[in-house]
Amino acid sequence: MDYILEVSNLRKEFKDFTLNDISFRLEPGYIMGFIGPNGAGKSTTIKLIMNLLKKNSGEIKVFGKDHIKYEKEIKDRIGFVYDENYYYEDLTISKMKNIVASFYSKWDDHRFNYYIDKFDLNPKAKIKTLSKGMKMKFSLAIALSHNAELIIMDEPTSGLDPVFRREILEILYDIIQDENKSIFFSTHITTDLEKIADYITFINKGEIVFSESKDKVLENYAIVKGGTNLLNRDVRKKFIGLRETPVGFEGLTNSVDHMKKTFGNQILIEKASLEDIMVYSVRG
């Protein structure tokens, strides 16, 4: 199987944080959501993929090729959208586009103009006059205008209103209709991913908690509710995270069958959302 993105045993050490030998893979034609709380290592991982940070060890392959050895060729096929505006604020959209276009071998002006129209952006507007949402639209227009096969996005929807977030998700969904394209999408707004992601990779404290298909993740995890009288040391061990109140408990488990078998009708089992999984896993 050829993966569009393959990260193996990736390690990056900082003074106060270590990305600890993480691994995951993304196949062509899918969207992978990269979730985790702030400071979990999402942006670090993306910067390592883009060779903005230097890894201590491990391997990153994009389009089956080493990301440093074939850096230029690989980056020509990647569209990136970062969480902050990294463009020159004094330039107009049109001038900034001219600068960016000169770097890509397959730059498509027609497509760029299509997105500028679609996003209702004024090419003569200076970047510093754009709102956060408009800057994000501009970044997206740039990322989508050079026939990129892999779109890497770092928190593209954070700080945006729900209407625009939905608009971005719809665009991403359209992109993914081309089965040769993939999207790697980091976010802490997990509801966005529940709508569009095929795979979820969850990172916490620099370690991968899981990297699986979204359906499997949502199938494996569940929220269990019941009375505190049911909790003993062995039962507590079956929970990834547990919240107790004087009247009962609520916890996240990936031992759903065991819970059903042990407690039957004494407990209530509900589907866990990605947010539940993230929150309970982080809090414990």
Place this chain on the structure above:
Amino acid sequence: MLRIINKDLTLMFSNNMQKIVMLIIVPMFLVIIEAQHMDWLYFLILVSTTYILIMTPFSFDITNKTTSMINSFPIKRKEIVIYRYLSVFVYILIAIVYAGVYLWIINKSGLINVDYFNISMIKRAIPYIMMIVSIMFPANFRFEPRLAQIINAFLYSGTIVFAFNLAQRSIGVSSDIIVKLLGSSNFIIIAIIVYILSMILSIRLYEHKDL
């Protein structure tokens, strides 16, 4: 290289502040310096104009997060460094033309009699700029923006004070040891060697830097 220069010049002339700086730099030196040696005044204007052309967009990239954007484009860090070093010569050429035209207009207007093209001073200015850049670029590629800017400021201040002093001095310029050094052919060779070593060092530093 043209992509980087295109980016730099587009950026520079999109910023009103930079446009004003470029516009006032030549007359500013003519006004504030009571020059005894117009050739050294020309040297000072040439070095300063080149410095602004080189450093403004470069330090903009260093101090802002645009470095992440540039390095996410299909371009290798090694290429970025090499293009930076090569582009210096393009900026020197632009500065010669820009300062030349500006000073020629001032000369023709009869306001002040000033050199607008002095080949011997250009020959001195080029290795001098190369030596400054040889220190400035590795510092900017390696250090945090704040420290790099302090180094830039020191180097530029040193340059200004040095050329300012020479332009204003009424006697003894030709006997000055630094002036002699600047005019010697050995200085050009030293500058080329230092420049190449500096470029190799910058490549090493930048290739291993976390952005």
